[in-house]
Amino acid sequence: MFDRIMQKFEGSPSQQQVIRLLLERGFSVSDEGRVVSGGIEIPNTQIAREIGVDRRVVDSTTDAILADEELRRIFQNISSIPSLMDLAPVLDLSVLTIEVLDADEPGIVATVTSLLADNDISIRQTISEDPEFTNDPRLYLVTDEDLPGDVLNELKNLEFIRQIQLS
Numbered sequence: 001m002f003d004r005i006m007q008k009f010e011g012s013p014s015q016q017q018v019i020r021l022l023l024e025r026g027f028s029v030s031d032e033g034r035v036v037s038g039g040i041e042i043p044n045t046q047i048a049r050e051i052g053v054d055r056r057v058v059d060s061t062t063d064a065i066l067a068d069e070e071l072r073r074i075f076q077n078i079s080s081i082p083s084l085m086d087l088a089p090v091l092d093l094s095v096l097t098i099e100v101l102d103a104d105e106p107g108i109v110a111t112v113t114s115l116l117a118d119n120d121i122s123i124r125q126t127i128s129e130d131p132e133f134t135n136d137p138r139l140y141l142v143t144d145e146d147l148p149g150d151v152l153n154e155l156k157n158l159e160f161i162r163q164i165q166l167s
Contacts, residue, residue: 001132002023002130002132002133003132005019005023005071005074006019008064008068008071009061009064012057014053014054014057015057015060015061015064017051017052017053017057018047018051018053018057018058018061019061021047021050021051022035022075022078023078023133024133025037025080026078026079026080026081027042027047027078027080028075028076028077028078028079029062029065029066029072029075029076030076031066031076033059033062033063033065033066034062035047035058035062037080038079044058044059044062081127083125083127084124084125084142085125085127085140085142088142088167093124093142093143093144094142094143094144094145094146094147094166094167095140095141095142095143095166095167096140096141096142096143096147096155096164096165096166097138097139097140097164097165097166097167098112098138098139098140098141098155098161098163098164099136099138099161099162099163099164100137100139100160100161100162101160101161101162102160103129103131103137104131105160108128108139108160109126109128109139111158111160112139112141112155112158113126113141115151115154115155115158116141116143116147116151119148119151121143121144121145121147121151122143122144122145123141123142123143124142124143124144125140125141125142126139126140126141126142127139127140127142128140146166147166152164152166
């Protein structure tokens with residue numbers, strides 16, 4: 001799906017940057033062509049400054065989104081979720097980051113969360129990056145406590161794990 005969206009803007013790398021930012025941040029586009037997060041409008045000048053393009057690129061991108069029924073449905077229904085990852089050090093939580101060999105393999109999240117549950121480790125939040133939206137998708141798990149060494153070793157030994165990091 002991501003590739004299909006990006007192909008619609010293949011002639012404009014600047015517009016592709018706008019699309020990528022909207023998707024990564026979970027920003028929507030209102031009927032009026034404004035970039036919004038929930039009910040809060042984000043000025044196009046701020047979007048443009050963030051990615052280093054002219055404001056008119058943002059305007060033309062939102063116009064193109066509204067003109068395309070498929071894009072309209074996507075960008076009027078996307079939303080963001082709050083993440084505990086940046087708050088983890090403040091709240092004394094741990095973040096386990098997992099990189100896998102093949103993110104399209106089924107059962108990765110189930111296997112990892114089951115392993116943690118079997119070891120009585122409570123998960124506060126799970127975030128998995130979509131392999132269609134990023135080249136190296138990661139799985140993030142926020143836990144109440146540090147993971148014991150034996151659990152980390154069990155995780156490392158799973159056949160689909162490329163690398164793990166605990167912070």
